[in-house]
Amino acid sequence: xxxxxxxxxxDLHTFNPSDVGDLVPEYVRACHEKGxxxxxxxxxxxxxxxxxQVRSILDEHPLVLxxxxxxxxxxxxxxIAQLTPSEPDGTDERTSPxx
Numbered sequence: 001x002x003x004x005x006x007x008x009x010x011d012l013h014t015f016n017p018s019d020v021g022d023l024v025p026e027y028v029r030a031c032h033e034k035g036x037x038x039x040x041x042x043x044x045x046x047x048x049x050x051x052x053q054v055r056s057i058l059d060e061h062p063l064v065l066x067x068x069x070x071x072x073x074x075x076x077x078x079x080i081a082q083l084t085p086s087e088p089d090g091t092d093e094r095t096s097p098x099x
Contacts, residue, residue: 006030011042012050020050024057028081032063037083040070045077054079 004010010027012020024041031039043050058064063083070078 006034008036008038009040013044020053024054025061028061028063032083032086035086037085039081039083040078042078
């Protein structure tokens with residue numbers, strides 16, 4: 001598997017499509033742990049197969065609040081996911097145990 005920076009942007013063009021099912025959820029989790037609240041996933045326009053796969057993953061991911069197509073020139077070629085806010089210690093306030 002490739003090394004990739006956890007900077008809020010994941011370009012899937014450099015990955016094997018069979019890796020997407022594991023890669024996207026892990027990347028979202030890693031971004032959340034870093035305190036990022038927005039993730040840009042570049043899947044390309046193509047036939048839409050990869051876009052649908054990414055969005056299906058985001059639909060099921062517990063840290064994703066919402067997602068939409070990118071509003072810049074990439075449009076349908078990228079999806080922007082809004083993540084739940086994380087606590088300063090990197091935990092998700094929704095899943096942290098009550099005091």
